[in-house]
Structure formats: C-alpha cells, structure tokens
Amino acid sequence: MMERLEQCDLDISALKLLGQGRTASVYAYAEDKVIKLYLPGIPQEGVRREWAASSLAYSLGIRTPRPYECVRIDAATGVVYQHISGITLLGIIFQKPWAVSSSARSLARMHAEIHSREGGELVTQKSVLDYNIGAAPLLTPEEKQRVRLHLDRLPAGSSLCHGDFHPDNVIVNDGCWTIDWMNGMCGHPAGDAARTLVLLSVGSMPENTSRTASVFINLVRRRLKSVYLSQYLKATGMYSTSIDEWLLPVAAARLAEGIPEAEKEQLVMMIRSRLTQDH
Template sequence: MKRIAEGRTAEIFQEHHESVIKLYRSGFPKDAIIYEYEITKQVASLGISVPMVHELVEMEGRIGINFEYIEGKPLLQKMAEHPQELDDFAEILAEMHVTLHRCEVPADERGKPFRKQKEMLAHNIHQAPQLSTDEKHAILQILEALPNGNRVCHGDFHPDNAMVGEKRWIIDWMTGMVGHPAGDIARTLILFRYGTLPEAAPSHVKDQLQAMRERMGHVYFNYYLAHSNLQMDEIDQWMLPVAAARLTEWIPEEEKDQLRSVIRERLKLK
C-alpha cells in the first residue's frame, strides 16, 4: 500500500484505485474510531457528500477504516498551490459549510450515533487539565445558556477537511455531531486564528499558509454571514466554550498556551 497523506491522528494509505485505508496511530481510542465509522455512514444517509465507508480493519495492531477512494485535493493544498485564487477557495469553503448547516438531523436520529454538541463540549471542558475548577464552572455556565440546535455539524471543519475535484467532499467526521451552526463556525474561526499548521507540510508551505491565514478567515467568515441567518454576536458567544473544549485534543503545547491566554482574557470580560 502507498501512503498518500498523514495527520496527527492517522495515516492514509491507498489500497487500490477504489479504496483507501485510514490507519490510526497506535494508542488512539478505539471508541473514537468506531464513532467515526458509524457517524460517516449516518451522515451519508442524509445526503451529505462524504466518502463511502466500507469496513473497520486492523493492521499490525492498529485500527483503521476502509473508505471509498475519492478524486480531488484538499482546499488547503489548492490554496498553497494557487495563492492568487485564495479568495475563491475561501468562498468555496464557506459555501460548503453553509450547505452542510442546512441539513437537519431528523428527530428520531438525534440520539445514537449522533452525539450532541453541547454535551461533547461540556465533557471536554470538564476534562481540560489546564483550567481551574472555577474557570470550568464559569465556562460551563456560559455553555449551558447557549441554544441547542438540530443541524449537522462537522466539529472540525477547515480547509484540510474539504476535498475539491469534480465533486466537493467533506471528510474526517470523528467530531461530527448534531447541534447549532454557530458553535461549528466558532470552531472553524478558532482553527483559523490559532490552529497549528499540518506538521507534514514543508516549511515553505507553512510560511505561505501562515501569511494567508488572516485573509482566508476573513473572506470565509464574511461569505458565511452573507449567506446564512447567523449574526456575528451569535457566533462570538460560542468562542469561549469551544476554545476551552479544544484543550483536551491532540494538539501542540504552543497552541494550548495560546488558547489558555484567549480563554482567560475572555473570562475577565464576563
């Protein structure tokens, strides 16, 4: 098998021209892998453009998912290759997110396998070792007051999870959930502002992407607001709990330090 991509949590191998295997790093939680397998099938049943799921596999003590092979490139790669088209790609990203958020999860499917947004955020906030008990309590109170939602949310939507070719695809559904679009947008904005760039990317690509990040996020956010019913203040209300929940993820310490600073500054303003 040929390795065609990798990230912090998994490597992607092309098995043949019709399928790929997403093989997770050793020690990655099995229940999270099973959830991605189940939620991807469920999202596909709602008509969202995702790669078809074939089966769970185990190779050399590592667990993976066999997916349909799809043609295309991540928007992140296209942005790096064609920086002069940055605004167009940022608008495509926003359009894909707007379209996703129009998809309602039927009432009888809002249990398993769909996890609930506020419950997932609350769980992660409780688990964040970087926050004090008082900080957690204050953030959880803010989260509790936020509205619930019934829309499909990706939970980690960014240019590396949007594939574009003859067709547009949304990949990596491990954080998929039912919830409020404003929380999903807040997550994307936090990734634009503070997210660490892919470790596998060459240094010159990272430098290029870093320079484009602010512009990219600006165009994406303005397009989304113009084509949805959300207002800026609705999204801003979610920034604090979403940032706090991210502290429990497999991210570099430098990013956690940035998030801690943002969280504490916002708590001072409450």
Template sequence: MLKISEGRTAEIFEQGPGKILKLYRSGFPPEAIRYEYEMNQAIASCGVPAPRAYDLIHFEQRDGIVFERIEGSTFLSRMVQHPDGLDRLSKEFADLHYQVHSYKLDEHKKSSIVKQKVILARNIHNARELSDDVKKKIIDVLERLPDGECLCHGDFHPDNVIVGERPWVIDWMTGMVGNPAGDVARTVLLFRFGTLPDEAPRAVKEALQFMSTKISRIYLERYLSCSGLPFSDIDEWMLPIAAARLSEWIPNREKELLFNLIEERLS
C-alpha cells in the same frame, strides 16, 4: 501497503481499487474510531458529500476504517498553490460549510449522533490545563447558549475538504448535532490559532500562516451573508470552543494561545 498521507491521528494507505485505509495511531481511542465509522454511515443517505465508509478493521495492533477513495486535492493545498484565487476559494469554502448545516437528518439517525453541548462539556472537563473552578464557569456559559438541531462537522477546516469532481467533506469523527454558530466559531478559532501537523511541508506552513487572516475574514463574511447570522451569535461560542480544544492533541504553542483567549474572556 503504499502510504498516501498522514496526520496527527492517522496514516492513509492504498487499499485496493477505489479504496483507502485510514489507520489510526497506536493508543487512539477505539470508541472514537467506531463513532467516525457510524457517523459516516448515518450521513451517507442524506446526500452529504462525504466518502463512504466500508468497513472497520484491525491491522498490526492498530484500528482503521476502509473508506471510498476520493481523488482530488484539499482546499488547503489549492489555497496555497493559487493565492490569486484566495477570495473565490474562501467564499466556496464558506458556501460548503453553510451547505453542510442545511442537510436534514431523520429523527432515527439524529438520535445516534452526539449532541454538540455534550461533546463540548466532556472535552472541557478533560482539559487538564484548566482548574475545576474555571471549567465550571465555562460550562455555565455553554449551558446558557442556544441548542441546535443542525448537522455540524465539528472540525471544518480547509484540509478536511477535498476537491475533485465536486467538493467532499472528510474526517467526520467530530460530527455532531447542534448549533451552526458553534461550528463556525470552531473554524474561526482554527484559522486564528490552529497549527498544521509537524510533518506538513514548511512552505505550506509559512504560506498558510500568511494567508489565514485573510481567509478567515472572507470566510466569515461570506458565511454571515449566506446564513443571516449576526457575528455576536458566533462570538459567544468562542470561550467554550477554545476550552474544549485544549483537550485535543495539539502543540503547546496553540494551547498557550487558547489559554490566553480563555483568560481574556473570563476577565
């Protein structure tokens, strides 16, 4: 099989005409892979611009999903290649996120999707860098935040959007039902502290680091304008979102930055 790309959790291969195979790395939880497959199935009939998921497979002792192949380039690569269009691309990125939050799921499909607060609480519990006392304080904050019933992506960043004939949102493993303010808080934190995979080209890493502050500002301004949300609604999600991210496969440097933010908010 011809490898097309790879990330921290999976490798992408060609899989016949119009299809790709997302093959997850050894040790990746099979229940998370099945959830991504089922999530794509759930949103397929709602008009969400996401690749169709065709099948779950087991190949060479690894699990994978066969997806519809989407031709195009990611928002991330477009931002790096066309810095003169950064304002427009950042606004389009915000518009797409707002669009995702506007899709309506019927009650049957909604019942099969995990709730935002359930996912965040579980991930906070799994953050080994935090003491039990700190976890309890953060979960208390989380429980006081307003619930929501909107479709949320859970990891909306420019490398998870492919632009071809139209924009496509990929990687729905973190999909959930919840409050859009929490989903936006996650995106803002990724712009502030997120790091690209080690295998990403150095030029792309350096360019994104230089541009991320500007992208984040324009994205946030545009989203607030579209949605009418006050920034305070988003800011109050930052603490639990940062704590939950500590449980993920991320570099130590990013964990240090998140831990510093958590200490600052708790103090």
C-alpha cells in the same frame, strides 16, 4: 454497522501509504477504495463516531467519500472508504495564495450545506464540549466552571456538525469533498462555525519560520477567516453574535487536544480575555 467488524488477513507493510495524520494513516486498499487505519491508542469510540457520522453524512447527500465497512488488520481498526484523489483546499491555498478568497467562499458554502442536515442520533455537541472543558489543561477549576456555565446557557441545536471543519479536511478534484468525520456530532451550527474560526485564528508556526513567511501566512489566515465568516453568514442568515458567543467554550475545549504548547498559550489568552468580558 460498526458491529460487523471484519478481520482482514492483509499485511499492512504491503499496502501503499497515501497519507498520514495525527490519528490515522490512509492506505490504498482495493480498486477505487482506501482504508483509514487508526493509530494505536485511538479509542474504539472515536472510530465508532467517525463511522456513524460519515455514514449519516453520506446518506444525507453530503459530498463525502462513501464509507463501505469497518475492518481490523492485525491490531489496527480501520474504515474502508471510496477513494477520492485530489488536492486539499489548504494545498490549493498554499500553491495559489491569490485563490484564498474563492477557497474561503467554497469552505463556507460547504459548511452551510452540512448544517442544513439533521444530526440524528450522533453524540451531542454540548456533551463533547463539556467533557473536553473538564479535561482542559492550563485552566483553573474556577475558570472551567465559568466556561461550563456559559456553555449551559447556549442553545443545543440538532444539526449535523463536522466538528473539525477546515481547509485540510476538504479534497478538491471535480468538486469539493468533505473528509475526516471523527469529530462528527449533532449540535448547533454556530458552535461548529466557531470551531472553524478558532482553527483559522489560532495556530503556532514552526520555530524556524522566517519573519517574512510568518507575516505572509498571517495575512492569508486573516483573509481566509474574514471571507469564510462573511460568506457563511450570507449563506445561513445567521448573525455574527450567535457564533461569537460559542468561541469561549470551543476554545476551552480545544485545549484538551494534542496541540503545541504555543497554541495552547494563545488559546488561554483568548479564554481569559473573554472571561474578563463575561464577568
């Protein structure tokens, strides 16, 4: 339970850093265990959400690292997990671009399996989206209101949703493992799949990226998105229109996250185009 927050007398500088992301760093912690330590400024609510979602997913048989306990080291809060070594699905795609289709199919099948479970008492998808839409920059109050009205009309759903499912949150070794449940929630599978499509569709590249590299990356991205969607629909029996209607609120909510300005501009163009169609 999150309430049992153990204080550890460990020196963070003595731990071996294994990886670093936007919200947390991962260190070797003990035999076959790692600790995910959240960066200063990350709200405790976010840590609670990850603990609750990862614990639920593990208990429901999803292939995800086992969460052991929440701890505090100095002023940092962390979650101790089973150590799963391997390469991310994104890393495989970069190393072997010809494997993009098989990687996309694996991604879709994993996502469909997650959605086959119930989300229980996790925070609800629509409440998270509504809050982030309200906090989204670059949209006018009228645009936010229209997006919220659109969201209100969508079905709530009660499935387990990852909230940030993409190839960099899948580790591959003897199989595929889903990681990073900080955005885990209870909601509609179509909304969660729409989030993945937005992540696969919109993303700015570094300014020094060559034209050749940009063309290649965009080709890989389009193939990944196309095969993922096709396989996900096949695995779930869902219609693409069900996912498409979630793209507007999901894209608007994405604006509230710490993403590059160029990516925000792409999202705003998508949002305003859809609002014009939705008028």
